[in-house]
Amino acid sequence: MARRVFFSFHFANDFWRTQQVRNINALEGQALCTPNAWEEVKRKGSASIEKWIDDNLYGKSCVVVLVGSETASRPWVRHEIVKGWDAGKGVLAIRVHKLLNNNGVAATAGDNPLDKITFGNTTRKLSAVAPLKAPAGADSKAAYATIKDNIEAWIEEAIAIRNAN
Numbered sequence: 727m728a729r730r731v732f733f734s735f736h737f738a739n740d741f742w743r744t745q746q747v748r749n750i751n752a753l754e755g756q757a758l759c760t761p762n763a764w765e766e767v768k769r770k771g772s773a774s775i776e777k778w779i780d781d782n783l784y785g786k787s788c789v790v791v792l793v794g795s796e797t798a799s800r801p802w803v804r805h806e807i808v809k810g811w812d813a814g815k816g817v818l819a820i821r822v823h824k825l826l827n828n829n830g831v832a833a834t835a836g837d838n839p840l841d842k843i844t845f846g847n848t849t850r851k852l853s854a855v856a857p858l859k860a861p862a863g864a865d866s867k868a869a870y871a872t873i874k875d876n877i878e879a880w881i882e883e884a885i886a887i888r889n890a891n
Contacts, residue, residue, distance in 0.1 A: 729881050732786040732815070734806040735822075739833070740794035743825040747792055750874050779806055788816035788881045791839055793858070794823050798837035807843055811852065816884030819858040820877070824869035832866060845891075855891055857884060 735744045767778045779802070783789070789810030797803055811817050819840055823833040840853035859880050861872035 729788060729878070729885075730786045731788045731790045731881060732783050732806065732810060733790050733792060734803050734810075735792040736794055736797045736800045736803060739796055740792060740822060740827075742828040743794060743822045743833075744792045746825050746870060747790075747820070747822060747873060747877070750877060775802060776805075779809060783809060783813065783815070786810075786815060788818055788884050790877075790881065791817065791819040792822045793819050793836060793839060795833040795836040798839035798842055800839075803839055804842055807839060807852070811843075811845060811856075811888070814888060816881065816886075816888040817852065817856040818880050818884035819856065820873060820880070821858070821860045822869075822873075824861065824863065824866055826866045835860075855887055857887070 733744055733748065735741070767774050783806070789807060791797065791803065791807060807817055817840070819838060821835060823835050826832055838853050838858045840856050840858060841851055843852040844850060845852050845855075857880065859873075859876070861869040861876075863869045863872055
């Protein structure tokens with residue numbers, strides 16, 4: 727049975743890349759949020775965004791953060807990570823910058839968003855326990871193949887880590 731996951735990503739930069747990962751049939755993610763639908767949620771303000779996040783996190787076992795060049799700087803991505811971790815869900819970050827966007831262009835690797843978050847009542851960074859996976863390969867096809875071949879195991883690892891912490 728496919729794991730139900732919540733995808734967290736920088737919508738403007740990485741929507742196209744993340745759709746490639748979403749199309750891997752090993753996962754059941756939240757319903758597709760089109761660019762128009764996301765703009766409508768954002769237009770209604772912070773409360774609307776928080777409700778959308780809460781609604782879409784419900785029933786998921788893992789937050790899969792798809793990390794592009796600017797993901798770590800996005801406040802809603804950090805919010806989604808914290809909400810997921812605090813709700814007992816696994817947290818997994820996967821670099822997707824090598825995947826091509828709608829113009830056929832790869833991006834540069836961005837900072838690890840898990841480095842920006844501390845957990846518990848400590849100064850310990852979430853990156854100390856939650857994994858960031860960097861797919862092998864020099865090009866988009868190789869990176870995609872690495873993600874496709876490993877994402878299920880990575881998610882199970884993230885859930886096990888969360889259950890142990």
